[in-house]
Amino acid sequence: MAEITITQASNDSTEIVISGELTIYCAMEVFQQHFKQLKVRGLTLLKLDNITEIDTAGVQLLIMLMKIVNEQNCHYQVISLGEALTDYSNLFQLNRYFIDFEDIKVMTTSKTEEE
Amino acid sequence: MSLDDVLQTFYVEAQEHLESMENVLLKMDEGECDNDMLNDIFRSAHTIKGSAGIFGLDHIVSFTHVVENVLDRARDNEIKIEKNLIDVMFKCRDHMQNLVAVTLDEFNGQAELQKNDGDLLAALAPWASADSKQTQAKTSTVTASQNDNKLTDEGDNNKLWHISLRLSTDCLRNGMDPLSFIKFLSSLGKIKHIETIIDAFPDSAHFDAETLYLAYEIALQSDASLEEIENTFMFVQDDSDITILSASAKVDDYLALIDKRPEDNQRLADILVNCGSLTRDALEQGLISQNKKNSTPDKQAATDKLAGQAVEQDKTSESTVSIDLTKQNKNKSSEGKQIRIDSNRLDHLINLIGELVINQQRIELLSKDTKNPALTEAVDDFDNFTNQIRDAALSLRMVPIGATFQRFKRLVRDTAQALGKDVELIIEGADTELDRLMVEKLGDPLTHIVRNAMDHGLESIEARQAAGKNIKGQLKLAAYHEGGHIIIAISDDGNGIDKVRVREKAIEKGLINPDAQLSDNELFHLIFHPGFSTATEVTNLSGRGVGMDVVKRNVEALQGSIDISSQTGVGSEFKIRLPLTLAIIDGFHVEASGTHFIIPQATIIECINLANHQDIKGRHCINLRGDMIPYLKMSEIFKLTPSHPQTLANNKIPSSVKRELVIVKFGNDVAGIAVDRLNGEIQTVVKPLGPIFKALKGIGGSSLLGNGEIAFILDIPQLIELAIANEIVNKTGKSKNSE
Numbered sequence: 084m085a086e087i088t089i090t091q092a093s094n095d096s097t098e099i100v101i102s103g104e105l106t107i108y109c110a111m112e113v114f115q116q117h118f119k120q121l122k123v124r125g126l127t128l129l130k131l132d133n134i135t136e137i138d139t140a141g142v143q144l145l146i147m148l149m150k151i152v153n154e155q156n157c158h159y160q161v162i163s164l165g166e167a168l169t170d171y172s173n174l175f176q177l178n179r180y181f182i183d184f185e186d187i188k189v190m191t192t193s194k195t196e197e198e
Numbered sequence: 199m200s201l202d203d204v205l206q207t208f209y210v211e212a213q214e215h216l217e218s219m220e221n222v223l224l225k226m227d228e229g230e231c232d233n234d235m236l237n238d239i240f241r242s243a244h245t246i247k248g249s250a251g252i253f254g255l256d257h258i259v260s261f262t263h264v265v266e267n268v269l270d271r272a273r274d275n276e277i278k279i280e281k282n283l284i285d286v287m288f289k290c291r292d293h294m295q296n297l298v299a300v301t302l303d304e305f306n307g308q309a310e311l312q313k314n315d316g317d318l319l320a321a322l323a324p325w326a327s328a329d330s331k332q333t334q335a336k337t338s339t340v341t342a343s344q345n346d347n348k349l350t351d352e353g354d355n356n357k358l359w360h361i362s363l364r365l366s367t368d369c370l371r372n373g374m375d376p377l378s379f380i381k382f383l384s385s386l387g388k389i390k391h392i393e394t395i396i397d398a399f400p401d402s403a404h405f406d407a408e409t410l411y412l413a414y415e416i417a418l419q420s421d422a423s424l425e426e427i428e429n430t431f432m433f434v435q436d437d438s439d440i441t442i443l444s445a446s447a448k449v450d451d452y453l454a455l456i457d458k459r460p461e462d463n464q465r466l467a468d469i470l471v472n473c474g475s476l477t478r479d480a481l482e483q484g485l486i487s488q489n490k491k492n493s494t495p496d497k498q499a500a501t502d503k504l505a506g507q508a509v510e511q512d513k514t515s516e517s518t519v520s521i522d523l524t525k526q527n528k529n530k531s532s533e534g535k536q537i538r539i540d541s542n543r544l545d546h547l548i549n550l551i552g553e554l555v556i557n558q559q560r561i562e563l564l565s566k567d568t569k570n571p572a573l574t575e576a577v578d579d580f581d582n583f584t585n586q587i588r589d590a591a592l593s594l595r596m597v598p599i600g601a602t603f604q605r606f607k608r609l610v611r612d613t614a615q616a617l618g619k620d621v622e623l624i625i626e627g628a629d630t631e632l633d634r635l636m637v638e639k640l641g642d643p644l645t646h647i648v649r650n651a652m653d654h655g656l657e658s659i660e661a662r663q664a665a666g667k668n669i670k671g672q673l674k675l676a677a678y679h680e681g682g683h684i685i686i687a688i689s690d691d692g693n694g695i696d697k698v699r700v701r702e703k704a705i706e707k708g709l710i711n712p713d714a715q716l717s718d719n720e721l722f723h724l725i726f727h728p729g730f731s732t733a734t735e736v737t738n739l740s741g742r743g744v745g746m747d748v749v750k751r752n753v754e755a756l757q758g759s760i761d762i763s764s765q766t767g768v769g770s771e772f773k774i775r776l777p778l779t780l781a782i783i784d785g786f787h788v789e790a791s792g793t794h795f796i797i798p799q800a801t802i803i804e805c806i807n808l809a810n811h812q813d814i815k816g817r818h819c820i821n822l823r824g825d826m827i828p829y830l831k832m833s834e835i836f837k838l839t840p841s842h843p844q845t846l847a848n849n850k851i852p853s854s855v856k857r858e859l860v861i862v863k864f865g866n867d868v869a870g871i872a873v874d875r876l877n878g879e880i881q882t883v884v885k886p887l888g889p890i891f892k893a894l895k896g897i898g899g900s901s902l903l904g905n906g907e908i909a910f911i912l913d914i915p916q917l918i919e920l921a922i923a924n925e926i927v928n929k930t931g932k933s934k935n936s937e
Binding site: 176 | 370371373375376377380381384389391392393394396399401402405406407408410411412
């Protein structure tokens with residue numbers, strides 16, 4: 084089960100730390116409890132290096148999280164990936180989603196500044 | 199289809215492939231070996247490996263990879279199929295069966311299984327290539343995160359495939375993760391490019407965390423066949439849209455793919471170009487070519503947009519292999535002659551039809567009371583259709599005995615090897631069909647009889663030579679129909695049962711008196727006594743006297759019987775006689791002292807009026823056209839209280855009650871069943887007896903009649919045996935075994 088910590092920093096930014104297993108077994112709960120009503124401010128920093136296991140449902144959650152941030156006209160930055168996500172990302176050649184963010188920009192209407 | 203269902207399908211299919219492997223190995227063991235056989239066994243191993251890979255069952259993948267490698271080398275004539283290799287392959291096949299039975303975690307927790315894994319891989323080493331030996335060295339304990347991208351260094355000779363995946367949106371919910379497929383594809387070759395398309399993502403308000411929104415365009419470089427790539431998706435292809443294009447696919451095929459997909463055409467075209475599956479030039483030229491063929495204004499505009507600019511050049515593509523799996527599967531299913539059905543569903547159907555039959559009988563009774571001709575006619579039609587439905591449903595559960603017989607090839611081979619005997623197994627009547635439930639329960643009794651025949655019946659090579667027999671002993675398994683029953687015959691051309699030895703042993707164990715006069719049949723049946731064995735030495739195969747009594751009990755539990763015939767020096771035959779089915783039978787409804795009984799119709803020869811025949815010398819025996827027929831009175835056997843007051847008062851049968859005699863036959867034995875009334879044919883839904891009735895001899899089951907009353911189904915073999923035994927006692931004043 085994944086642990087989600089959301090911290091609103093004083094410098095008008097939000098830090099989201101995800102730890103543990105981000106898989107189909109908890110995807111619904113994580114989305115309902117933490118992401119669906121998520122409100123972010125300014126730049127959102129995503130710290131993902133403590134994710135110990137991730138599957139496609141988990142990756143979809145992360146993509147949805149990025150989309151939610153963009154829907155609120157905010158920007159995000161992935162500050163760490165971790166081994167599990169890196170492995171998945173390498174296999175699916177997804178690095179641009181987590182590093183370059185080109186496609187997230189394409190699919191969302193807002194623009195990101197992190198590029 | 200849920201993950202459990204898919205896994206179940208994997209286990210069933212793996213079992214089929216393992217059986218296929220065993221059959222090929224048995225043929226190879228007999229000296230046959232051709233390319234088709236090598237391809238068959240390779241394909242079986244490869245499919246098991248592939249399917250296991252999809253489920254992350256890496257312990258199966260790593261072991262089977264080496265087996266597959268050896269078989270592949272044999273296919274390429276790099277190694278020869280020799281006796282030693284066949285022996286090792288048999289063991290590998292058995293080990294694969296054990297591997298399929300456990301999960302990865304269970305495998306990692308079982309030291310013995312891992313040791314066997316290592317031992318067999320070492321045994322395969324002389325035939326395996328260096329590449330597979332390296333793989334083997336790495337995989338003594340397999341981890342779930344294994345992602346063996348083994349073909350990354352392969353040359354450019356591999357073909358480039360394009361795979362366009364739009365998996366079912368329920369894929370994740372059903373326990374299937376695209377991760378498994380991509381991992382498996384990477385084991386087939388090198389994934390040159392994979393484009394994960396996120397266009398189908400909804401906004402956050404409509405997001406369902408368990409729905410798959412991702413789509414994939416994949417360029418795979420691999421020498422795998424189309425079938426192998428297709429098989430990657432065999433468990434999800436029903437609800438998915440999967441297109442696989444080969445390297446020689448035409449540009450038109452890619453354009454058709456672009457048209458078919460919901461994504462923006464320009465974007466998808468870019469993705470295909472990014473994948474390297476087609477070049478920008480080829481795309482543009484293809485569009486122009488298509489443009490020329492379909493020059494309507496709308497299409498012109500669309501293709502112009504894609505092409506960007508017009509190029510005045512025709513291009514002729516190479517041959518096409520474009521496979522739309524969805525369409526292909528539809529074709530497959532329409533052409534398919536067989537479907538796989540969960541046996542529990544069939545059992546449920548048979549149970550429901552049993553209830554239908556009972557209700558139909560109730561309606562029939564009620565309609566008779568109304569005396570309405572139109573209703574009676576309609577009910578007769580209903581009865582006719584119910585019979586047809588019953589027969590059709592029961593036939594669904596019938597399976598050929600052949601598959602069961604085939605399994606004995608391996609048993610015979612291994613047993614013969616262990617005993618140092620040369621034995622040929624002959625199978626006859628493999629197409630004979632039997633109720634699946636009975637086939638399942640026949641396995642153990644048959645195994646006991648076959649082992650006994652090989653251990654005690656068939657002689658050693660030296661003994662056969664000395665007796666002037668062919669050194670190769672013959673063991674025959676045959677199945678055929680006889681008088682409404684199925685006969686399973688197990689015969690051998692061995693030494694036969696030693697009658698003197700059986701007699702001595704029976705006397706020693708106190709089963710018979712030393713001066714008892716027994717027929718051969720009675721003597722042979724003594725071997726079914728618990729603990730009876732004439733073997734002078736106990737082997738690990740047989741001789742402990744455990745088994746033959748269990749064999750008899752198991753066969754009788756199936757409403758069957760066993761006959762034995764044996765001739766010294768010539769051989770023995772065990773004949774198992776079984777009913778066709780145990781679920782719903784054609785019965786004959788009779789009454790005795792107000793109690794209802796059902797006699798299985800297949801056993802009935804005729805019905806006669808008992809009043810027209812005189813008992814012989816006061817015994818329950820009549821002369822029927824020259825044959826002495828012993829009979830049993832149901833009222834006496836089951837100690838039934840007469841339901842007629844007159845009978846109670848003077849112990850005489852009232853004139854309103856006719857004595858009827860139903861002549862029944864089982865095997866070669868004939869007897870009569872005396873009853874008060876014959877009520878006629880009836881479809882009988884067989885219900886098992888409760889534990890309280892288990893000890894009751896002569897009753898095999900029960901059934902519910904249309905009027906709600908219970909009828910007892912007579913166990914004819916037991917009753918005939920009892921009638922004959924009674925006749926012997928009445929005739930001689932002694933029981934048959936203690937004369």
